[in-house]
Amino acid sequence: MNTKEIKRFVKFGLFSASAGLIEMGSFTLLNEFAGWRYWPCYLIALTLSVVWNFTLNRKFTFKSTANIPVAMFKVALYYAVFTPLSSWLGDFLVESLLWNEYLVTALNMILNFVTEFLFQRYVVYRNQTDNRETATCQVS
Secondary structure: OOHHHHHHHHHHHHHHHHHHHHHHHHHHHHHHHOOOOHHHHHHHHHHHHHHHHHHHHHHHHOOOOOOHHHHHHHHHHHHHHHHHHHHHHHHHHHHHOOOOHHHHHHHHHHHHHHHHHHHHHHHHOOOOOOOOOOOOOOOO
16 A cells, blocks of 8 residues: 555545544434434434545545546445445344444444445545645735
């Protein structure tokens, strides 16, 4: 892995951490105050973090001008697999095996972080990274 890719991974990690705060914060609010089962709290929190993460990473991490609807569709395909599996497994671990819901959510977030980076880098933005023109501020 070259220096540019290491920087990209670190940047993705930082934006993912901010998305993680959104996910864990919204999950906590829903879990503590809504009185719902694990899966709807997790699903809403995950959706909020995905929108945040996709928007920031597309612009700042991958610096891509890739077609937004196509990129979103590819990310939606990833989440069409990840979301049901992680929701079902999380609900099973919390409701049936009585694991702590915050531990399960944290484990899901780690799994999501690693697999989503790989998917976005090598599927969504495979040949379309670093092609966004950066605006420069000119002083007259």
